[in-house]
Amino acid sequence: MTTKQQDPIKVAENTEYILAERRDSVVLLTLNRSKALNALCDSLTQELTEVLDATERDDSVAAVVITGSAKAFAAGADIKEMQPKTFVDVYLEDFITSSWERPSTVRKPIIAAVSGYALGGGAELAMMCDLIIAAESAKFGQPEITIGILPGAGGTQRLARAVGKSKAMDMVLTGRMIDAAEAERMGLVARVVADEELVSEAVAVATKIANFSKPAVLLAKESVNRAFETTLSEGLRFERRMFHAAFATEGQNEGMDAFINKREARYSDR
Numbered sequence: 001m002t003t004k005q006q007d008p009i010k011v012a013e014n015t016e017y018i019l020a021e022r023r024d025s026v027v028l029l030t031l032n033r034s035k036a037l038n039a040l041c042d043s044l045t046q047e048l049t050e051v052l053d054a055t056e057r058d059d060s061v062a063a064v065v066i067t068g069s070a071k072a073f074a075a076g077a078d079i080k081e082m083q084p085k086t087f088v089d090v091y092l093e094d095f096i097t098s099s100w101e102r103p104s105t106v107r108k109p110i111i112a113a114v115s116g117y118a119l120g121g122g123a124e125l126a127m128m129c130d131l132i133i134a135a136e137s138a139k140f141g142q143p144e145i146t147i148g149i150l151p152g153a154g155g156t157q158r159l160a161r162a163v164g165k166s167k168a169m170d171m172v173l174t175g176r177m178i179d180a181a182e183a184e185r186m187g188l189v190a191r192v193v194a195d196e197e198l199v200s201e202a203v204a205v206a207t208k209i210a211n212f213s214k215p216a217v218l219l220a221k222e223s224v225n226r227a228f229e230t231t232l233s234e235g236l237r238f239e240r241r242m243f244h245a246a247f248a249t250e251g252q253n254e255g256m257d258a259f260i261n262k263r264e265a266r267y268s269d270r
């Protein structure tokens with residue numbers, strides 16, 4: 001059974017908090033709730049899920065970039081929505097699990113382009129992406145402790161895996177914000193660029209990835225992600241099988257032939 005394709009731009013025409021723009025085979029998604037510093041309200045996370053579903057279904061989309069505004073990538077879960085909730089409310093609705101995690105399950109490459117605040121759920125959303133490109137103005141933090149809770153969208157887990165125990169504890173237990181330079185030194189972000197170059201740089205990185213053989217990109221992404229789920233020997237075994245699988249793709253022969261004959265590769269994505 002083939003899944004019906006759905007143009008993410010068309011889906012986003014009906015969304016309030018997500019803007020979608022096509023840049024060739026890359027879709028740029030902009031969080032659009034700047035008055036609340038892109039606080040991640042239920043409607044926003046729901047819309048993001050719907051648009052990401054559509055990017056996954058659309059074969060002409062090869063990579064996704066998520067960005068916010070100059071002042072805020074996202075300042076976290078919506079505190080005004082959360083404040084009246086009880087344990088039974090969040091437990092029964094399975095808050096976070098039921099609606100937030102789509103970016104972490106997207107198979108296509110997904111890049112977070114972060115400018116300004118990426119706090120709480122905003123930092124966690126960025127960490128759900130494959131890599132983070134930060135503007136010089138970016139500030140990351142897990143300030144949940146300052147409002148009587150703790151990170152609930154992966155901040156204690158993905159952050160610890162990204163930067164190690166001591167730095168993660170520092171951020172999670174004190175709520176301290178770090179700037180882009182410190183985030184890069186810690187290994188939380190892949191690159192830091194000038195504010196005005198953030199989106200063009202992130203789209204350029206996404207386009208570069210989009211132009212490689214699609215099966216190789218997905219195999220590579222899956223293999224790196226496996227590193228966070230298993231032991232070294234199992235991870236190496238998995239990588240070896242994925243490496244072998246790449247030899248079943250047309251891209252392997254095409255890429256190597258192009259190298260040998262000093263020409264540009266033209267991938268069929270098969």
Ligand code: CAA
Nearest residue numbers: 036037039075076077078079080119120121143151152153
């Ligand atoms: N939820 C709801 N509204 C928020 C918000 C949030 N997380 N962050 C900012 N806003 C709103 C403010 O209430 C304000 O709205 P009003 O104009 O209606 O008052 C507007 O956005 C602008 O914010 P500020 O006036 O506070 O802007 P500032 O420049 O003075 O401060 C800031 C910026 C330091 C980011 C500050 O807004 C702040 O500390 N925000 C909260 C950050 C936070 O605690 N995030 C964690 C949330 S919990 C979470 O994310 C749980 C999880 O793991 C899933």
